[in-house]
Amino acid sequence: MTGPLSCEDIVHRLWPFLDGALPESERAAVVAHLEGCAACRSHHDFARAFLEAVHQAHRARSAPGEFDALQARVEAALANAHADGDT
Amino acid sequence: MPAASPVADDQSFASVAMPHLPTVARVARALARGGADADDLVQETYLRALKHWHTFIPGSDCRRWLVTICRHAHYAQHNRARVVTAVEDEQLESLASVRVHQAAVAEGLGGMFSTLDLGPAITAAIAGLDPVFRDVVTLYDVEGFSYDEIAEMLGIPLGTVRSRLYRARRQLQEQLVEYARDAGFGPRAATALSHPSDG
Numbered sequence: 001m002t003g004p005l006s007c008e009d010i011v012h013r014l015w016p017f018l019d020g021a022l023p024e025s026e027r028a029a030v031v032a033h034l035e036g037c038a039a040c041r042s043h044h045d046f047a048r049a050f051l052e053a054v055h056q057a058h059r060a061r062s063a064p065g066e067f068d069a070l071q072a073r074v075e076a077a078l079a080n081a082h083a084d085g086d087t
Numbered sequence: 088m089p090a091a092s093p094v095a096d097d098q099s100f101a102s103v104a105m106p107h108l109p110t111v112a113r114v115a116r117a118l119a120r121g122g123a124d125a126d127d128l129v130q131e132t133y134l135r136a137l138k139h140w141h142t143f144i145p146g147s148d149c150r151r152w153l154v155t156i157c158r159h160a161h162y163a164q165h166n167r168a169r170v171v172t173a174v175e176d177e178q179l180e181s182l183a184s185v186r187v188h189q190a191a192v193a194e195g196l197g198g199m200f201s202t203l204d205l206g207p208a209i210t211a212a213i214a215g216l217d218p219v220f221r222d223v224v225t226l227y228d229v230e231g232f233s234y235d236e237i238a239e240m241l242g243i244p245l246g247t248v249r250s251r252l253y254r255a256r257r258q259l260q261e262q263l264v265e266y267a268r269d270a271g272f273g274p275r276a277a278t279a280l281s282h283p284s285d286g
Binding site for chain 1: 105108109113126129130133137138177178181182184185188191192197198201205206209210213229234249252253256259260263
């Protein structure tokens with residue numbers, strides 16, 4: 001179990017924490033600090049909201065059928081390459 | 088991913104490689120900065136993939152394999168110098184991101200990501216990043232590859248993946264705060280967040 005972490009420790013671990021890339025012992029220590037530190041919790045919430053906005057922007061621009069025309073074009077090119085004996 | 092056929096034939100290519108076209112297309116768009124070259128890059132990626140399909144190991148990660156081909160095809164065409172002059176330091180970047188947050192709070196923009204529709208601004212900001220940072224943030228935050236997978240695809244150390252990712256995120260945050268400020272969101276009278284990490 002990692003001991004208590006300082007605010008500076010939290011700042012350095014914020015992104016890997018949000019990415020789920022911290023060892024469990026460190027993750028627990030970060031959670032414990034965030035529960036008792038409003039300033040670090042505010043940093044955490046801002047960073048998490050930023051990542052969610054990035055993911056949301058990605059989902060919003062992925063419409064069904066968005067790549068149908070491109071897929072048809074690629075499949076035609078692959079068929080031509082195959083017919084030409086390029087593969 | 089569907090089970091790969093032990094025989095590397097056209098049928099297995101269609102069933103294993105083609106379903107990843109949306110991912111390849113999004114990566115290509117990021118690499119080509121949303122330009123018209125993106126679709127050409129996707130086509131070139133699949134032509135190369137079909138040509139070298141016999142080298143693909145059935146059961147391995149085809150999505151990663153295709154993205155690697157896509158990146159190589161892009162940089163072979165553009166032959167651009169990919170020199171990073173900035174210091175790549177994870178801890179400095181983490182601290183810099185906190186300072187972006189503090190600046191946003193000071194301008195009344197602390198809740199901007201929850202309250203504003205920043206989708207188009209985010210897409211444009213990612214497209215405008217330096218390629219080495221754009222590649223990593225696209226692969227991690229958009230396409231969901233892991234740190235390890237990206238390190239392998241880009242041929243860079245794990246620490247470099249993290250530092251580039253954190254730097255990309257900080258740059259995106261800075262641009263989005265600027266965007267929100269320029270768009271007139273948030274009163275400037277809000278109190279700046281005071282924190283021991285300020286020092």
